[in-house]
Amino acid sequence: MDKEVQDRFNHIDKSTFEMLFNNYFPALTSFARKFVHDMDTAKDIVHNVFINFWEKRENVDPNKSVKSYLFSSVHNRCLNHIRDQKKFDQNDPDIVIMDNPSFDDPSSQMEETELELKIKLALQELPEKCREVFLMNRYDGLKYREIADKLNISIKTVETQMSKGLKLMKEKLRQYINLIILALISWF
Amino acid sequence: MAKMYSDSEHTNKLDLITRYLANEVTEEEKSELESWLAENESNQQTFDQYKDAWNDVDKAKDQMTIDVGAEWKLMQAKMESLGDSDKIISIDTPARGFQYSRLLRYAAILLIFLVSSTSIYYYFKFSQTTTVTARAEMKESSLPDGSTFALNRYSSLKYDKDYGKQDRRVILKGEVYFDVEPDSTRPFIIDAGPVIVTVLGTSFYINASEENDLVEVIVESGTVSVAYKSDSANNVVLTKGDKAEFKLIDNTLLKLPNTDVNYLSWKTRRLVFKDKKLKKVVKSLNKVYNSNIVIECDEIKNRRDTHTFDNKTLEQILNILKATHNLEIKYSGNTIILTREGCE
Numbered sequence: 001m002d003k004e005v006q007d008r009f010n011h012i013d014k015s016t017f018e019m020l021f022n023n024y025f026p027a028l029t030s031f032a033r034k035f036v037h038d039m040d041t042a043k044d045i046v047h048n049v050f051i052n053f054w055e056k057r058e059n060v061d062p063n064k065s066v067k068s069y070l071f072s073s074v075h076n077r078c079l080n081h082i083r084d085q086k087k088f089d090q091n092d093p094d095i096v097i098m099d100n101p102s103f104d105d106p107s108s109q110m111e112e113t114e115l116e117l118k119i120k121l122a123l124q125e126l127p128e129k130c131r132e133v134f135l136m137n138r139y140d141g142l143k144y145r146e147i148a149d150k151l152n153i154s155i156k157t158v159e160t161q162m163s164k165g166l167k168l169m170k171e172k173l174r175q176y177i178n179l180i181i182l183a184l185i186s187w188f
Numbered sequence: 189m190a191k192m193y194s195d196s197e198h199t200n201k202l203d204l205i206t207r208y209l210a211n212e213v214t215e216e217e218k219s220e221l222e223s224w225l226a227e228n229e230s231n232q233q234t235f236d237q238y239k240d241a242w243n244d245v246d247k248a249k250d251q252m253t254i255d256v257g258a259e260w261k262l263m264q265a266k267m268e269s270l271g272d273s274d275k276i277i278s279i280d281t282p283a284r285g286f287q288y289s290r291l292l293r294y295a296a297i298l299l300i301f302l303v304s305s306t307s308i309y310y311y312f313k314f315s316q317t318t319t320v321t322a323r324a325e326m327k328e329s330s331l332p333d334g335s336t337f338a339l340n341r342y343s344s345l346k347y348d349k350d351y352g353k354q355d356r357r358v359i360l361k362g363e364v365y366f367d368v369e370p371d372s373t374r375p376f377i378i379d380a381g382p383v384i385v386t387v388l389g390t391s392f393y394i395n396a397s398e399e400n401d402l403v404e405v406i407v408e409s410g411t412v413s414v415a416y417k418s419d420s421a422n423n424v425v426l427t428k429g430d431k432a433e434f435k436l437i438d439n440t441l442l443k444l445p446n447t448d449v450n451y452l453s454w455k456t457r458r459l460v461f462k463d464k465k466l467k468k469v470v471k472s473l474n475k476v477y478n479s480n481i482v483i484e485c486d487e488i489k490n491r492r493d494t495h496t497f498d499n500k501t502l503e504q505i506l507n508i509l510k511a512t513h514n515l516e517i518k519y520s521g522n523t524i525i526l527t528r529e530g531c532e
Contacts, residue, residue, distance in 0.1 A: 134245075
């Protein structure tokens with residue numbers, strides 16, 4: 001993901017750990033979310049993976065990639081969670097768990113996660129004002145009029161920023177899509 | 189001049205496309221865009237690329253909206269607690285709970301993680317701890333001072349060798365009903381995850397199951413105080429018929445009247461239904477009898493039922509429901525299916 005982030009296990013001190021956490025937590029959670037019911041469970045799983053990683057940081061193979069370790073740990077814990085839920089939910093007629101054979105091969109979920117990450121990076125690269133307006137519309141569901149009132153700007157400015165945001169996103173995503181396949185190779 | 193014209197026209201189209209995707213167009217503008225798209229293939233392609241980019245933005249919503257800073261604070265708290273299991277489960281020093289106060293809103297969520305990850309440390313550390321666990325069946329037992337309790341399935345209660353010396357401390361996971369021996373010199377204190385329940389002598393119910401997002405305390409007689417572990421100023425005092433609800437999500441502690449007549453059914457085997465939908469009745473039965481009853485069609489689910497079942501077997505209850513609502517009962521493995529002719 002980020003070249004500057006240490007991707008090996010040796011010398012993981014607290015600040016390196018923090019950097020890894022900040023870099024990978026959202027992507028890992030979103031990845032976990034593709035296997036489990038809800039966001040909170042996904043977050044729990046990722047927290048547990050990180051705490052386990054922190055405890056074991058001195059005892060793992062220093063040649064292994066951290067990224068690969070984190071993603072495969074999250075995947076394993078998700079599978080365990082699904083298995084446990086199945087046992088637990090046998091008595092609950094309200095809960096139906098889908099059997100999904102693709103869970104054994106997480107590559108499509110990883111591909112999706114990687115794409116999300118590229119989109120996130122593209123969004124983060126938008127000029128600040130533009131991103132603010134764009135995300136108020138796309139994530140918070142605010143109309144142009146509402147954004148204009150909230151930010152105390154004209155509707156015309158909102159429109160300009162929205163168009164600019166869409167144009168930049170289109171350009172950035174076209175560049176990024178080609179990189180995705182390469183990035184995946186290093187994951188497992 | 190021609191170049192400028194084409195640029196501004198492009199900007200106009202981009203604004204129109206964006207507004208169209210944002211659902212901010214009038215009917216007129218909508219048909220204007222549609223006829224532009226119909227003009228040629230390349231217009232349609234341009235539009236599709238914008239539309240893809242527009243839709244792609246949605247996919248990053250989870251990743252963009254996670255508050256990494258808050259999650260990191262939570263992680264730091266967990267890292268600090270590692271290797272020092274004393275901090276995690278306070279059994280003999282009430283002050284320990286206050287170490288969490290700086291964590292404020294994360295404390296409650298944190299506790300749920302820590303209880304499970306450190307239960308092994310804890311097990312070895314307090315080897316003189318007595319643990320009573322109810323697994324598949326409800327269990328009734330008593331404490332060294334003569335207080336009695338009933339544990340619902342999948343619940344456990346722990347106390348150590350100092351129980352009763354100065355006070356009477358227990359740690360609860362799950363659902364329990366207590367009947368406490370009165371003793372004003374030695375308060376009875378329950379560590380129920382994020383809340384501490386203190387009593388002098390009374391009977392009451394606590395549900396502190398880890399899978400729930402709230403802790404409930406219901407009082408049958410006497411007086412009980414319920415306090416948030418990290419902030420004892422956040423407390424309520426309950427008397428007969430009151431219920432306290434502690435919500436883990438925002439650490440709010442509320443006092444409410446108890447409206448659930450069946451909260452103790454798992455212990456008493458007494459179930460009272462007044463004009464309740466059958467789906468609710470079945471839900472209660474499944475909880476009390478650990479059964480797996482399902483209803484086959486919506487018509488039956490929404491029928492209303494009024495009955496009092498006192499210490500009946502599940503079979504007796506099913507037979508009564510069958511006769512009242514003209515049902516058929518089918519068995520499939522351990523699943524009991526309530527159905528009727530004409531049901532799909």
